[in-house]
Amino acid sequence: MRIGVGVGSFGGGDGGIDSQVEQTVIAEADGFEAAWFTHIRGADSLISVALAGQATSRIELVTGVIPVYSREPLLMAQQALTAQSVAGGRLTLGIGLAHPETAPRTWNHSYDRPAHFMSEYLAVLQPLLNEQTVEFNGDMISTSGSLELGGVTPPSVLLAALGPRMLRMAAELADGTLLWVTGPKTIRTHIVPKLADAAKASGRPRSRIVAALPICVTDEPDKARERVAKGLGRYGQLINYRRMLDIEGVAGPEGVAIVGNEGEVEAQLRNLADAGATDYFAAFITLARDDDQSIPRTRELLKGLVGKV
Numbered sequence: 001m002r003i004g005v006g007v008g009s010f011g012g013g014d015g016g017i018d019s020q021v022e023q024t025v026i027a028e029a030d031g032f033e034a035a036w037f038t039h040i041r042g043a044d045s046l047i048s049v050a051l052a053g054q055a056t057s058r059i060e061l062v063t064g065v066i067p068v069y070s071r072e073p074l075l076m077a078q079q080a081l082t083a084q085s086v087a088g089g090r091l092t093l094g095i096g097l098a099h100p101e102t103a104p105r106t107w108n109h110s111y112d113r114p115a116h117f118m119s120e121y122l123a124v125l126q127p128l129l130n131e132q133t134v135e136f137n138g139d140m141i142s143t144s145g146s147l148e149l150g151g152v153t154p155p156s157v158l159l160a161a162l163g164p165r166m167l168r169m170a171a172e173l174a175d176g177t178l179l180w181v182t183g184p185k186t187i188r189t190h191i192v193p194k195l196a197d198a199a200k201a202s203g204r205p206r207s208r209i210v211a212a213l214p215i216c217v218t219d220e221p222d223k224a225r226e227r228v229a230k231g232l233g234r235y236g237q238l239i240n241y242r243r244m245l246d247i248e249g250v251a252g253p254e255g256v257a258i259v260g261n262e263g264e265v266e267a268q269l270r271n272l273a274d275a276g277a278t279d280y281f282a283a284f285i286t287l288a289r290d291d292d293q294s295i296p297r298t299r300e301l302l303k304g305l306v307g308k309v
Contacts, residue, residue, distance in 0.1 A: 046082075188276055
């Protein structure tokens with residue numbers, strides 16, 4: 001299982017672009033295999049990827065994830081190919097549908113038939129990323145356009161896929177799924193079987209399964225879980241994540257957080273890999289605002305596990 005780390009607020013920084021670039025440089029120097037750029041209320045992740053790509057040379061740069069309702073597929077492709085070019089071909093484009101609770105009020109966009117919308121979005125996005133031209137007339141999206149970015153290798157695409165139809169698209173039309181607050185039981189019993197069946201039916205290779213989870217190496221695991229519950233509890237109220245947490249049988253994100261001492265955290269990461277995760281992305285959690293020990297301790301353990309889990 002490959003190991004990557006969050007940058008920005010999940011990397012222990014302030015979320016600004018300069019901080020993200022600095023954290024990516026450090027992550028590459030520490031040997032981590034990927035840097036994960038969240039896309040919520042801070043910097044645009046594709047701009048951050050482009051700038052971080054200029055400051056690094058090896059590390060994979062992953063957006064996790066850009067809501068498709070926030071930009072038309074032509075614009076998404078144009079921005080992604082630009083970032084891919086600047087970053088030397090190391091972008092992995094993570095995209096998703098966001099949530100019925102957020103899409104209408106945030107982007108003034110209906111959440112009607114979301115999986116169908118994503119299928120049409122990909123029918124436009126993937127040709128633009130690959131051939132850079134498209135003619136498509138669908139029920140929800142219609143686009144006639146082309147791009148001119150010669151010599152740019154198309155980026156890999158991951159979907160924030162949780163439900164059966166989205167997981168099928170992740171296997172058939174993209175390169176896998178990027179998960180958040182989705183635990184090992186759910187990956188083993190729900191995510192892996194559906195991706196495997198879809199990949200086999202379509203003759204595609206094994207799908208990538210990226211599991212992003214809160215993590216804290218600590219001797220006070222209960223305190224860490226309380227911190228997760230307080231800071232990330234809102235995710236347990238969103239219906240898409242709620243379904244995954246119910247499969248896992250936990251009350252909220254604190255129930256899937258990776259916490260404990262070094263041995264306990266390593267065991268939990270190995271369990272995640274055994275469940276079928278191909279990648280783990282660390283969302284660092286501290287015990288308090290002034291806690292300057294947890295993240296360095298957690299990073300040190302993760303550094304030692306790169307290539308060994």
